[in-house]
Amino acid sequence: MAHPGRTKRGEFLAGCRDEAPLQLGVLPFGMLYGIGALAAGMPAWLAQLASAIVFAGAAQLVIVQMLTAAAGALPIGLTASLLNLRHVLYSASVADYVRHLPRRWRLLLAYLLTDEAYAVAILRYQSTRPDVADGKPAPAGDLGHWYFLGCGFTLWACWQLSTAAGLLFGATIPPEWDIDFAVPLTFIALLTLLLRERAGQAAALAAALGALAFATLPYKLGLVGAILLGLVAGVWASRRGERNEEMGKEGGR
Amino acid sequence: MSTPALIGLLLAVGIVTYLYRYSMIGLFASRSLPGWLHALCRHIAPASFAALTASALFVHGGEVSIALDAPKPWAALIAALVAWRTRSVLATIGAGMAALYLFKFLL
Numbered sequence: 001m002a003h004p005g006r007t008k009r010g011e012f013l014a015g016c017r018d019e020a021p022l023q024l025g026v027l028p029f030g031m032l033y034g035i036g037a038l039a040a041g042m043p044a045w046l047a048q049l050a051s052a053i054v055f056a057g058a059a060q061l062v063i064v065q066m067l068t069a070a071a072g073a074l075p076i077g078l079t080a081s082l083l084n085l086r087h088v089l090y091s092a093s094v095a096d097y098v099r100h101l102p103r104r105w106r107l108l109l110a111y112l113l114t115d116e117a118y119a120v121a122i123l124r125y126q127s128t129r130p131d132v133a134d135g136k137p138a139p140a141g142d143l144g145h146w147y148f149l150g151c152g153f154t155l156w157a158c159w160q161l162s163t164a165a166g167l168l169f170g171a172t173i174p175p176e177w178d179i180d181f182a183v184p185l186t187f188i189a190l191l192t193l194l195l196r197e198r199a200g201q202a203a204a205l206a207a208a209l210g211a212l213a214f215a216t217l218p219y220k221l222g223l224v225g226a227i228l229l230g231l232v233a234g235v236w237a238s239r240r241g242e243r244n245e246e247m248g249k250e251g252g253r
Numbered sequence: 254m255s256t257p258a259l260i261g262l263l264l265a266v267g268i269v270t271y272l273y274r275y276s277m278i279g280l281f282a283s284r285s286l287p288g289w290l291h292a293l294c295r296h297i298a299p300a301s302f303a304a305l306t307a308s309a310l311f312v313h314g315g316e317v318s319i320a321l322d323a324p325k326p327w328a329a330l331i332a333a334l335v336a337w338r339t340r341s342v343l344a345t346i347g348a349g350m351a352a353l354y355l356f357k358f359l360l
Contacts, residue, residue: 028343043256046263053267058298063266065305069312073254073262080266083301084273086294091277092286098278110275181325181353182346184309185332187302189345192336194299203296204303211307215317223304230300231293238292 011143015121015150022116023158029057030159032182033064034166035173039180040067044167051163055114055156058190059083065183072219079224090118094148097125100138101145109145112152121148199241203234324356 030051037047042064054060059080066076090113098106124147125132129139138144173179195201207230214222254262272280310326311319319326332349339345 032346042259046256046259050263050267053263054270055267056270059266059270062301062305063263065309067254067259069305069308073258077262077265077269079301081269082297084266084270085290085297087270087273088276089286089291089294091274095277103279106279107275110278111271113274113278178350178353178357181309181328182350184306184329185346185349186342187306188329188332188349189336189342191299191302191306192333192345193340194302200296200299204299207300207304208307211304212311212317215308215312216315218315220308223308226304226307227297227300230304231296234296234300235289235292 006141006143008143008146011146012150012153015124015147015152016154017150018124018147019117019120019151019154022120023154026057026116026155026158027162027165029061029186030162031166031169032186033057033060034163034168035170035179036061036064036068036166036183038167038170039173039175040064042067044171047167048160048163051159054080055111055159056080056084056087057115057159061183061186065187066220066223068180068183069220069223071223072221075219075221075224079227082224082227087113090115090122093122094118094125096132097129097138097144098148100142105145109148109152112149112156114152114155117148117151117155120151124148197241199234199237202237203230206230206233322360324353324360327356327360328353 033051034047037050037060038044042050050060050063054063062083063076063080066079091110094109094113098109101109121144125144128144129142170179191204195204207226210226210229211223214225216222217225277286306329310329311317328349331352332345335348336342336345
């Protein structure tokens with residue numbers, strides 16, 4: 001459904017406006033990343049550049065934490081790449097809405113496809129184009145990509161600015177304050193938010209035990225092994241849960 | 254890690270991440286992804302955060318050390334309780350850091 005009377009500028013600004021409230025949650029993570037990056041010994045200019053190159057909060061915090069733990073480049077790269085794998089799911093989810101766009105637009109929107117921008121843009125796409133299907137042409141005058149751009153731009157700008165704020169602030173914090181401990185504390189907070197289902201709890205528990213069991217492996221490669229162990233445990237627990245559910249159904253019949 | 258190595262690492266992660274993001278809207282036409290990928294992605298974040306936290310608390314220089322007089326595990330326990338009660342990231346960090354300073358002073 002096209003929106004008559006809507007303009008590119010109007011759609012862009014609507015995207016910015018709807019993305020803005022989420023920045024309250026993004027800002028502390030950006031600052032924390034900046035502070036943690038300095039504490040981990042990253043040069044400030046490179047920490048800022050990383051926010052543009054990687055542009056993924058959780059992965060950047062994981063990189064910082066692994067640098068603090070003196071991990072090698074290979075385990076850090078593997079862990080961050082695994083953690084970002086979910087972006088393939090986002091990419092698939094928005095594909096039908098952006099497939100008709102010229103390549104330069106798709107290249108740009110792909111760069112801006114982060115958790116928070118995706119969350120806002122997909123809601124708008126689903127409400128304005130509920131009849132989307134593969135191969136179906138976009139309605140004439142569709143400006144949804146300007147809205148998406150507004151979301152992505154707002155998040156990008158906030159991420160860069162909050163990184164810079166964290167770097168400026170972090171430079172004033174003495175090392176004996178142990179501020180790098182804020183990164184694992186953040187992981188603890190995120191874990192309690194994520195661990196609602198039993199399978200996720202199994203994954204986390206196995207990964208935590210794995211991190212201790214494989215601690216002696218060089219370059220912190222044990223962390224990669226621990227995460228893989230966690231994934232196996234998580235998938236196993238999911239399967240088991242599904243099977244118990246099925247058996248429960250049959251038993252009640 | 255040396256700065257050039259770090260630049261290479263960040264570039265590699267950035268390129269991989271960008272390829273993920275571009276994959277389904279620019280590279281491949283198929284859009285229905287297998288269910289196991291969804292299931293896997295759900296567990297990656299909890300597994301990663303748990304492994305890194307356990308390592309930060311109990312691994313020092315490649316060796317596991319679980320000591321009752323180490324302040325960080327106790328501070329992490331307080332933080333976990335606050336996280337569980339408040340579900341707030343900022344409150345968790347605040348409580349965890351305050352507990353760390355307190356335990357460093359006491360222990």
